[in-house]
Amino acid sequence: MNQSTAKTTGMLAAFESPAALMRAAEKMRDAGYTHFDCHSPFPIHGMDRAMGLKRSPLGFIVGAVAFCALSGASLMMWWMTTVDYPLVISGKPYFSFQAYVPVAFAITILCSAVAALFGMLILNRLPQLFHPLFESERFAKVTDDGFFISVAAQDPKFDIYATRQFLESIGSSHTEVVEVE
Amino acid sequence: MSVDAKVHKEILIAGNPQFSTITEKISRIVESKTNKVWLLLFGAAVSLLLILLGSVGYLLWEGIGIWGNNVPSGWGFDIVNFVFWVGIGHAGTLISAILFLFRQRWRTSINRFAEAMTIFAVICALVFPSIHVGRAWLLQWVMPIPNQMGIWPNFRSPLLWDAFAVGTYFACSLMFWYVGLIPDLATLRDRAKNRIRKILYGIFALGWHGGNRQWKHYELAYLILAGISTPLVLSVHSIVSTDFATSVLPGWHTTIFPPYFVAGAIFSGFAMVMTLILIARRVYHLQEIITMKHLERMNIFMLVTSMMVGYSYGTEFFIAWYSGNPYESFAFLNRAFGPYWWAYWTMITCNVVVPQLFWFKRFRTNIVVMFIISILINVGMWFERFVIILTLTRDFLPSSWGWYWPTKWDFAVLIGSFGLFFTLFLLFIRFLPMISMAEIKNVLPQADPHQHDDQRQAAIGGGSV
16 A cells, blocks of 8 residues: 555644643643543543533433332332232232331442443543554554544644644653554 | 642642553553453453353253242342442442542542452342342333233332332442543543554544543543442442341331441442452552552551441340340340351451551551451351351241341352452453542652742742642
8 A cells, every 4th residue: 555545634742740741731722722632540630621621411311220229129129029910928018118218229329330431431432442542653652651642633723843843842751643544 | 828728738649640650550451461360360360251151041940949048038149249349349339439529639549449449349239130130031110111910110129219219329430430441441442552442442432632622521521420330339238238127027127237337338348448459569560659558547447347246246136135125135045146157256356356457557557457357257247247148047036037148149149259250350450440540640849830830939938828
């Protein structure tokens, strides 16, 4: 395959430290970039605000699932023990709610945990085993001690020359164009 | 400098390493050639696992009669071992979830380890009720699955609560553990030299690229999982204790059981984490990451929970006398001075007396002492459950009193369960990073994005209080 088939998907810029990455993120945000991401081996406290990101909606998703699971589990047990096959057990009412709390609680917790895990994966669009950034050799350090800003080509402000110049001006030690063949 | 900033800057990892030193040190354990000590231990663990498989096979073929449980003691080693293993799991969730919510950053060195222990301990625990049901091939009947009889499980039974609680506990612990593993699996993927490793770690890392847009959702998911694991872990052992407490037997029918069981569970779990971590720390030279500070804090946890357990033993005795119920008083006198007195006093010695040594810093920071005490605590906590079960041998009518003695198959399953536990644990140590690299990096001083601000403040002689 020759060089001309390569498609530019964005730009990658390396930074020296979490502090440098955070300051650069603030400048990217202020310069009006929207399709950029800050990559680091660990989460950096305060980065959401530096990048101008909104809070993750995951809490609402899990909350809604938990509510449905709690009512669904209670309704299921109520129907099974009072409607479908009523059984008198130790002379108690058919649906003495106290005795049904442990199972309802366990089902609620289980569904919430599943929602938290899969909600996170869906919001992150994972699993996605290929990503254009993986083409960069340098980027492998992101899970070790590398700090990067990536700008996607679909960003309205993206321009191969201007963006590179800007990234260098805000402290990047190395910039490269990310291409996929 | 504010107090918060001081707490934030506490040095948790010795030697002030670079980020890459941490990656290298922990990944190398997984990437290097198999350690001889590991091979030896793995061989031993698999042999014990074969004992478990053999004895469970014979049990399924022959029936529960091969065990020592019989009227009046219908419960025996199976339930003792079940409660023992579930209890061990609790420290893992306490370290990973509750200490996370309380922002105890020192937990990062031990949480992965402790979570793995939780999962494997719960697997061992689940073996026992599953084989004790007698017809293990009909286990699905505990779940509300439509069947030809048109009947549903009894949701008012504590034994059914157990199935739901422990099953949920296993699933949640597994998901929590996996979420924590994703960034570290990505590290192993990026470091992999051969293709098979790259593909396998790549699949399980799910394409993680460490972007803040991923971390944002990831961190919240982790927080939510910690938040829901916290009430879960407190409820699991409470529900296990209702297996006993909802019966009307003297010595079992008490409201103290749920908190008493939870405290005991955390106590035994910390002891197990300690035993395992002391070995791993030595074999893999992790002294800089798991420092004496971590070990000492775990010892303090053990001291506190030991006193909670001791207090519960005392309260049980006091209430037995104060209730004026002759059966209740007898049950407790019988525990301490009846035919199984040795089990009772083993429990008291190991759980209440020995851990008092941790009052002294000299013992609290001595590796040999803490290793021995951690093993004694596990012995003691096993005996605690044994003592509780043996209440069954002498209840109301002296004419129906009996004796319980385990058979060789009881012992085989107990020993075999350790084989299952250690086999899984050793596989974990060999193929997955046993310490959370991403979290360790996060507690290093240079991970703080504001570190230069502080230096600047110091330089101009400023600094807010």
